[in-house]
Amino acid sequence: MAEKLAINGGMRLIPEGFIKPWPPIDDVDIKYVVDSLKQTLHAFGPNCREFEKEFASWNGNKFAITTNSGTAALHMAVAACDCGAGDQVIVPAYSWSSSATCVLHHNCIPVFVDIDFDTMNIDTKKIESAITEKTKAIIVVHLHGLAVNMDDVLSIARKYNLKVIEDCCQAHGAEFKGKKVGLWGDCAAFSFNQNKCLCSGEGGMFVTDNEEIYKKALTLWSFGETRTPSEKRDYHAYALGWMYRNNDLTAAFGRAQLTKLDRYLEIQRENASALTEELKGTKGIILPYEPPNHRHNWYNYTIRLIPEEFGWKKQPQIFRNAVMKAIQAEGAKVSVWQNFILPRMTVFQAKNAYGKGCPWSCQYSKPVVYDPDTYVVAQRHTDTHFGMTEPLRAPNNVEVAKMVGKAIKKVLENIDSLDIEKLGTS
Numbered sequence: 322m323a324e325k326l327a328i329n330g331g332m333r334l335i336p337e338g339f340i341k342p343w344p345p346i347d348d349v350d351i352k353y354v355v356d357s358l359k360q361t362l363h364a365f366g367p368n369c370r371e372f373e374k375e376f377a378s379w380n381g382n383k384f385a386i387t388t389n390s391g392t393a394a395l396h397m398a399v400a401a402c403d404c405g406a407g408d409q410v411i412v413p414a415y416s417w418s419s420s421a422t423c424v425l426h427h428n429c430i431p432v433f434v435d436i437d438f439d440t441m442n443i444d445t446k447k448i449e450s451a452i453t454e455k456t457k458a459i460i461v462v463h464l465h466g467l468a469v470n471m472d473d474v475l476s477i478a479r480k481y482n483l484k485v486i487e488d489c490c491q492a493h494g495a496e497f498k499g500k501k502v503g504l505w506g507d508c509a510a511f512s513f514n515q516n517k518c519l520c521s522g523e524g525g526m527f528v529t530d531n532e533e534i535y536k537k538a539l540t541l542w543s544f545g546e547t548r549t550p551s552e553k554r555d556y557h558a559y560a561l562g563w564m565y566r567n568n569d570l571t572a573a574f575g576r577a578q579l580t581k582l583d584r585y586l587e588i589q590r591e592n593a594s595a596l597t598e599e600l601k602g603t604k605g606i607i608l609p610y611e612p613p614n615h616r617h618n619w620y621n622y623t624i625r626l627i628p629e630e631f632g633w634k635k636q637p638q639i640f641r642n643a644v645m646k647a648i649q650a651e652g653a654k655v656s657v658w659q660n661f662i663l664p665r666m667t668v669f670q671a672k673n674a675y676g677k678g679c680p681w682s683c684q685y686s687k688p689v690v691y692d693p694d695t696y697v698v699a700q701r702h703t704d705t706h707f708g709m710t711e712p713l714r715a716p717n718n719v720e721v722a723k724m725v726g727k728a729i730k731k732v733l734e735n736i737d738s739l740d741i742e743k744l745g746t747s
């Protein structure tokens with residue numbers, strides 16, 4: 322039976338306030354943060370040190386350095402892997418901008434590889450053809466909480482003697498073959514920003530099991546003062562450094578959230594299964610795929626639309642935008658994660674990182690061409706996807722997940738009542 326969609330003036334399916342915001346804040350968070358305020362070291366303080374130890378232990382790493390963002394940790398990873406001026410680093414064509422700009426931060430050149438449509442991760446079959454004599458490292462991004470097939474990546478890395486950096490910013494607790502991400506490559510970066518599975522407001526963590534890499538990462542973390550805050554500072558820049566340290570309040574918040582992380586991840590997995598169950602068999606959509614040997618953390622549950630199944634033959638993003646707006650009007654918090662594939666972003670098209678063409682024009686660089694039309698899979702994904710984070714996060718439960726599924730189905734079953742052209746282009 323046809324139902325009037327909320328976007329056409331009907332009743333919205335999910336009432337205001339039904340989906341709870343992320344992250345839940347309880348007495349544990351308040352205690353940690355207030356205790357931090359009550360002590361006197363507010364810069365890199367005791368909570369930072371404890372957070373490093375506790376996170377390293379939670380993930381199983383030997384070394385951890387807490388940073389003020391995931392991007393800082395990524396830049397430290399590029400430097401710690403000895404990537405220098407003009408060296409090329411392989412990155413997926415679809416990710417957060419800083420998965421690739423962290424390479425530019427160290428005067429290195431990103432080289433993009435298309436993604437695999439099913440997993441949305443870098444297509445490991447296409448990595449080898451992107452390797453040149455300039456390639457120094459591969460950055461794998463465990464996108465949306467699904468681990469990259471690390472057997473494939475490590476066998477290529479071994480063959481060509483390349484370093485492997487894991488961008489785990491979205492992938493806390495995700496596993497490949499029963500082993501957590503952040504334990505596979507030479508080093509890894511996690512993010513703790515607002516939307517991440519472990520939220521401390523902003524913040525990040527660099528992790529590694531290699532002492533030499535750990536020490537190299539430390540050299541740029543705090544003004545190039547190669548002495549750490551645990552040693553006596555001499556305020557001398559021994560190397561080029563940045564200010565990537567975390568602060569005590571943020572680390573206190575992160576520690577509090579870490580005590581609850583395993584339970585939150587369990588809830589996310591339960592909610593994702595409930596949503597999959599609700600949506601299974603729905604016409605015109607592709608549900609996210611969890612290959613065997615992978616354990617998703619469901620950071621972002623991403624759906625792709627098949628516009629042709631609804632008779633839509635024009636640009637797919639118009640159809641997607643219209644459908645997404647109608648779902649949002651039903652009260653389900655869904656959104657497009659990225660509107661641009663990375664090689665299409667202006668910084669790469671205009672090669673305008675440091676001005677005057679640098680670092681691409683550096684005498685140590687070899688020319689690279691960024692032709693966005695060659696990343697057809699990443700583009701198809703970008704144009705047809707929408708996803709969600711908050712509805713599947715604690716304290717939301719399977720009831721919420723199912724309601725979101727019902728909102729999606731309500732829109733798809735009543736698609737004929739949508740003015741796709743108008744909605745999708747406005």
Ligand SMILES: Cc1ncc(COP(=O)(O)O)c(C=O)c1O
Binds near residue numbers: 420512513
């Ligand atoms: C895949 C990925 N890499 C890197 C980052 C950067 O993390 P941050 O915002 O903490 O710098 C993010 C998130 O913002 C991300 O999603």
